[in-house]
Amino acid sequence: MADLFDIPSGPADPTADSGTVPNGPLADRLRPARLEDVIGQSHLLGSDGALTTMLAGHLPSLILWGPPGVGKTTIARLLADHVGAQFVQISAIFTGVSELRKVFDSARNRRANGQATLLFVDEIHRFNKAQQDGFLPHMEDGTITLVGATTENPSFELNAALMSRAQVLTLRRLELKDLELMAQRAEIALGAKLPLDGPARDALLEMADGDGRALLNLIEQVMAWVAAGPIDRHALATRLQRRAANYDKSGDGHYNLISALHKSVRGSDPDAALYWLARMLDGGEDPRFLGRRILRMAIEDIGLADPEAQQVCLSAWETYERLGTPEGELALANAVVYLALAPKSNAGYAAYKAARRGAKAHGSAPPPKHILNAPTRLMKDEGYGEGYAYDHDETDGFSGQNYFPDGMKRPVYYVPVDRGFERELGKRLDWFVAQRQKRQSKV
Structure with missing residues (x-):
């Protein structure tokens, strides 16, 4: 990093096209005059x-x-x-x-x-x-x-x-070293040092949470104070009415936080999931966005291992819509805990993606004629519907017929996990597979 005093603190002409405003907000006065002066x-x-x-x-x-x-x-x-x-x-x-x-x-x-x-x-x-x-x-x-x-x-x-x-x-979120450089430029522009001790200065940078404009606004507030001596961390937090601890984290971006929430749910950790949910809500995230994403988690990561999970999330989302903030946020928190502790399965999700790949590979192949309706004489003459076995007429309600295109090797898309309700679905699937094999062996 270049030495601070070798880096211009702002444009030489405060009325130049760089957008600076004489005696305006500090953020405008410190707007760089050259691309190479941009921080971070x-x-x-x-x-x-x-x-x-x-x-x-x-x-x-x-x-x-x-x-x-x-x-x-x-x-x-x-x-x-x-x-x-x-x-x-x-x-x-x-x-x-x-x-x-x-x-x-x-x-x-x-x-x-x-x-x-x-x-x-x-x-x-x-x-x-x-x-x-x-x-x-x-x-x-x-x-x-x-x-x-x-x-x-x-x-x-x-x-x-x-x-x-x-x-x-x-563009990247500003790191603490970037914010420190910005603070030093502000001190040069204002002709005074921040009236803060070391820990308080660190806290101020943390409070900015990677936002340079926010930092400069905070610096303007601090510089307006009358202080007999250096202000410590506690006094800083009291005067700004902001707790530094809230900002003493890495402050990952929007999509990193939702990823952290999603993966905590998938990892069956309700405490971590609640933490990331709280971080997003405290950061001003739209609870409706969270409602949508929580519902997606139920579909993608719990799936048929607990079919009730989807309804729990829909209910939480609807509850938030009725109650609003802050009461409705508790419904979202309850849904997050439920999902974190629910049995997990992405078998349905994986099966759907595999089926999409299969559909693309065999997209032009028509259905077998025996499962096509024949509402006209011509279609009947073409063999539509011929040989179709009505499953309800079978003793066990299962005909075992082929429903894939003729000539297409039968794929396996859905492989249920041995967890939650999907364990029961797996037993049913095994029975259907066995019955299908028996019927095919008789053909």
Whole structure:
């Protein structure tokens, strides 16, 4: 890492296009003036970084994916400066169709005059599919270079057409060393040291939870205090009304936390599952999203080992919808505990995926004629329905006929586990297999 005092603390001209505002919020005043000044994204902006490589040639449209406060807007502004494009910023939350038309018309006029436009769209995942499609012709004809910013996984939130025309770059959550560098830059800009002792300074960085903007807002609060001496960790937490311990973790991103919750449930650890559930709720996660994911866990990892699990999750989700926060969150917690302690099976999930592969491999093969209906004379003459055995007419209610396409080797997709209710399903399956083999041996 370069020495702090060799790194500019901000743009020399506070009114330059970098977006800084004289006497504005500290986060604006410290906005870097050069790409190389951006903190914490060396994998993109280092000598071999993806963005550095792109800037050596043609800058494509981009999707910047990362948590809040890691420099998405700043990078977009600096990219516009670097390529000599007009920087235009909009938010998907506040921009409608009519405003978009004006943006595109202005960009088209600039292009006619030889001026490129870099359009930065904050929260781009908030646009619906039709709105996202509206960007495509303007990206393709060079009217705009799109730089979209999102905190949500683009694979889930952006449509395939937009994704195919833009490169996705992942920005990383700021580490403690990055936040410390940012704090030092703030001290230089403000001309004063933070009135904190060592442990309190560490706590302040932890409270920011990887968010540079949050850190600078906290620093502004702390710098406004009148303190006779260095403030300790306890006094800091009391004054900010935030417990540092809540932020004394790695603060993994949204999808890492849901992965931790899912794997804790799969691993039958209710305590760990409750911990990750609490982390997500405390972090502001939408409980409805958690309701959906918890239901998915029941289907994917418990399956038919406990068919009741799915209903428990549906009931918990419905209960939350009726009660809301915070009372309804307990229903989600109960569902998480139930799933963690339920017998586990992914046999149904694995069988479905295997069946999908089989369907792709034999997708054009028709069903055997004996299981086809024959509502017309022509279809009967073609042999539709001929030889079909009605299972209810069999003594044991099982005919053992073939239901796969003629000539297709019978596959095995569903292999139940010997746990929970699926143990009983396994016994039934074994009986059907044995009966089928007996009937086939008589043919």
